[in-house]
Amino acid sequence: MLAPNTCHHFLQHVPLSYPPASPTMSILSGAIHPRQNMVARNESRVNQFVLSGLSTNHALELVLFGFFAVIYMLILQENTLIIFTIAYDQCLPTPMYFFLSNLSFIDVCHSSVVMPKMLADLLVERKTISFGECIAQMFFLHLFTCTEILLLTAMAYDR
Template sequence: MELKNQTTVMEFILLGLTEREELRGVVFVLFLAMYLINLLWNGTMISVIGGNSQLHTPMYFFLCNLSFVDMCFTSVTVPKMLTNLISDKKTISFPDCITQLYFFVVFTTAECVLLSIMAYDRYVAICNPLHYITIMNKKVCLIMSAAFFIISFLNGLLHTLLVYRLSFCNSNKIQHFFCDLTPLYQLSCTDTSINELVVFTEGSLLVMLPFLIILISYIRIITTILKIQSTAGRSKTFSTCSSHLTVVIFFYGTLIFMYFRPSSSYSLETDRISSVVYNVLSPMLNPFIYSLRNRDVKVALRRALQRNISSSFRG
């Protein structure tokens, strides 16, 4: 039998974070501020690291990648949400919804894989410091960077094609502020068991395998740190990866809660809050976490700020 896309719904209605009219203005201002802070600070991190030769190391190369992914990650969903908050028309066309879903999956996967690469980088730096430059050379870093983007784009394509095969012939109201997998599955009048199976298998591979790499890396890192005799030495060594560990806990905690649980336990309000945490709040806080807990970044930011102030006075 020929498989055809029987979609009759041509557009969806994004109900957003709140349906209370009196809260829309407050929510708009709050999320606009968070989005602008995200773009400003992640863009600043990329600029400062790129313009400071002392920070041209694998650790900061991947931190630049993380800032870029965070900017793109939030830009996939927040602008549309902000538009809907100030507009009476909250619709999104089927092609736009599929496109949004694609890039959402791409950058979610990219963040997962990139965080595991950053954990491996810290493992090599702390557990094999004498071979660090050899192992994490420029060519290896570029290959790793290209690999996680290719994997992410392919994963996004897989989930998008699986959603495209579904039929949406009843309600077109998405109980969310963007086109996510679970709300779309709930609207479909097609059996979504294959889609859910892929999320729990292939999705688990690309989320839990990186998490396993992170876990093993930090077990080895902590074991190595505990062997250091001086308290000051242990504290200084652990401080080089504490920022990354904070970001991992923040991001993975909400992501695993969101997607790796039975669909029967789906809660609209809880999932909206969780989505805000890993989709908006986490990308905004990441540059603060790294800049406040990293001496090299703080020094580079201070120097860049002083240069800009000096240039302004001379101008």
Template sequence: MSGTNQSSVSEFLLLGLSRQPQQQHLLFVFFLSMYLATVLGNLLIILAVSIDSRLHTPMYFFLSNLSFVDICFSSTTVPKMLANHILGTQTISFCGCFTQMYFVFMFVDMDNFLLAVMAYDRFVAMCHPLHYTAKMTHQLCALLVAGLWVVANLNVLLHTLLMARLSFCADNAIPHFFCDVTPLLKLSCSDTHLNEVIILSEGALVMITPFLCILASYMHITCTVLRVPSTKGRWKAFSTCGSHLAVKDTTATVLYTVVTPMLNPFIYSLRNRYLKGALKKVVGRVVVSV
């Protein structure tokens, strides 16, 4: 990567969210608490799905993959920020910055892709229940997830290689707590027109397509649910889907990178008696072993 880039900048400065010492201490405690809750909550979901045979279905297979992605997603940004705070530094190496950017946006893509696949899974389950088992086979689910990983990596690799061709000559201060694309483009002293075109075209397509899939799936689900004669049946169906839709109600970067991965385990488990039962088993085993 450094061989392609004739940059005089060997490292970047991550300025974080605040320069006030008191605010920095509060943010450290906040992010540390959020990160620990994210890892613990998502690990519990993965364990619950793996040990409870009732949860060996496509819906929970995708959910456990989402939990894994959320752990990795938070782990690409928060530990580095916490380490910088403890060590009293703000630096990140040139290669480290690009590596962090690569994994952050790969997991962002995977998060969106998995939410779209989960929406499709609910669409098939509610709109075509008699064909659900035949359509959503274990082989198809595994191929879907594997394909999503390939697409996410290829997409982010394209943007990373385009960023690697740029030069960074003077200012190396990034006003963020991780290496984001937009601040890096502003710091570059090269022509960034190609990068911006690819971001606005291919990048936008990759981000918008999952959203449209989710929207279309839930429009069909809503129409199907509204035809259910029982009010109780309609409420049960809507509550099942509501947990999935709640994940998309986040726009700010800090919320998306820290809060959403932490909330996903609670969103998906509180309304699901099978998952709550499996989580109780996991916690019970941990308590007994201790």
């Protein structure tokens, strides 16, 4: 049998209705006490996230910054070149090239959502992202990914 000071004994005295019947009274340990402005609030709000990063070695992060910066510049240059070539060449008005130029535009947008923040975080000691920035980044990442999938589906149907 349980001792009288255990949780089992306490739970027998807890009322079944919550919140208490009177807004100025609460039940603590089976006794009625005045409620001293004890309003239950959720104060656990997340303002920013700390990112772990790719490495803790700053020299390696500088090398990775250079590598990813070159990759990002190549993505921007090549896709922009594809867009301008299709837009200014009179021999390419077919639907396949229309979809290809839109796919290049979506690829530029898709890579521009993540890469600038990643490159900036490779240069700083403390890597954080605010809650709003994180939500915005997730929204645009999902938006451009879904758009790319729909565009590839349209291209497959066109073929």
